[in-house]
Amino acid sequence: METWLSSLITATPQEGYDLAVKLSRVAVKLTQPDPAVRERVRPEYADNGDALIAISHVVAVNFATVAAANDYWRSAGDELPR
């Protein structure tokens, strides 16, 4: 597999969220490498409330990791008292 993840550091929280989405999708690709099968099962989850919630859950777990990696994008300006 080509390089798809060279760093967890992103410029903004939103880019970090996009990375979390990507991290969530790659595991699916590694388990089911056939794009035709992935396309076939897509409606199973994209049109299904439970599956959409489950996807959101995975993104949340990955976002926690990316956010921690970026020290929560706390800039010097809004640094919290610790």
Add this chain to the structure above:
Amino acid sequence: METWLSSLITATPQEGYDLAVKLSRVAVKLTQPDPAVRERVRPEYADNGDALIAISHVVAVNFATVAAANDYWRSAGDELPR
């Protein structure tokens, strides 16, 4: 997509909770961009006990991230002995 997440820092825990709800919803939108489909599946979860619990779970994971980002909104006044 327009900018929807510029910071994880919020003024209060309750605003942090609202942000956690928002983080939970955006993953759904990214997976199912069609608002008509999202509206159609909404009763599947809004009227279903299991789905409501699952949503609460995702919010809990995102709230953990937001709370950590804000150092749990510990003000100087209620700083804990560490």
Add this chain to the structure above:
Amino acid sequence: METWLSSLITATPQEGYDLAVKLSRVAVKLTQPDPAVRERVRPEYADNGDALIAISHVVAVNFATVAAANDYWRSAGDELPR
């Protein structure tokens, strides 16, 4: 919505646990604001083993957050060697 979450700091672990239960419930209210519907789906989970376990899971995630916020209610008296 009125203010319902002004702090994650509680006096005791048990009050922290109660707060975790509250955090778990609010996400349900925000997703399904109609109290009549919430009341109707309640037996779906209150009388169902799987749902009771799922609720306990959500409370556990929120309790982790509240406990961290309170530095685990470690008093000076039982401070651990670090």
Add this chain to the structure above:
Amino acid sequence: METWLSSLITATPQEGYDLAVKLSRVAVKLTQPDPAVRERVRPEYADNGDALIAISHVVAVNFATVAAANDYWRSAGDELPR
């Protein structure tokens, strides 16, 4: 409710695990306060593989919290190089 949780600190990891089990059970009691109903649904999960795994998951989440509270019961003797 009487006091059932006065501290997250335990003498040993095993007592911490027992506390994690207790934390997992209390959420069930708070959601379904009727002991007769709880007894009735018990076979649903105690004799069911999926439910037993789900319970183990909740205990794992609570154990993470209790273990962190106790700084993982690292004694001076087995302190790790940091």
Add this chain to the structure above:
Amino acid sequence: METWLSSLITATPQEGYDLAVKLSRVAVKLTQPDPAVRERVRPEYADNGDALIAISHVVAVNFATVAAANDYWRSAGDELPR
């Protein structure tokens, strides 16, 4: 119950993983103490894809705890710049 958990510290990551598996199994035993019933439900999960994934999830949560307890088995040799 006899002593089965005296420390979270292990010599290697692999022993830590084995401990995570053990932690995952004990909750099942505490909920369903009858070994005959546990044996009866075993095929429900050992031959079932969803259940195998669910078990792997519980092990992952416990492994996170054990890994943190061991400071991720970072030896002086591969200490990271912090």
Add this chain to the structure above:
Amino acid sequence: METWLSSLITATPQEGYDLAVKLSRVAVKLTQPDPAVRERVRPEYADNGDALIAISHVVAVNFATVAAANDYWRSAGDELPR
């Protein structure tokens, strides 16, 4: 079982992700040691949207552990202000 996990430290985030996938698979092997059964249940999850999401969830939990172990692969070059 032979040595399969000697360190959580990896050179890059992507190798860390691969390790997370491996960690997720080993628990399955330990629960169902028969490769013939594992092969038989494989289509249950590789062709099933819900199962693919569940696998991605487990990988996410393990990736969080591996990422923390590696201090998120923060190189001196992109060290964040703390």
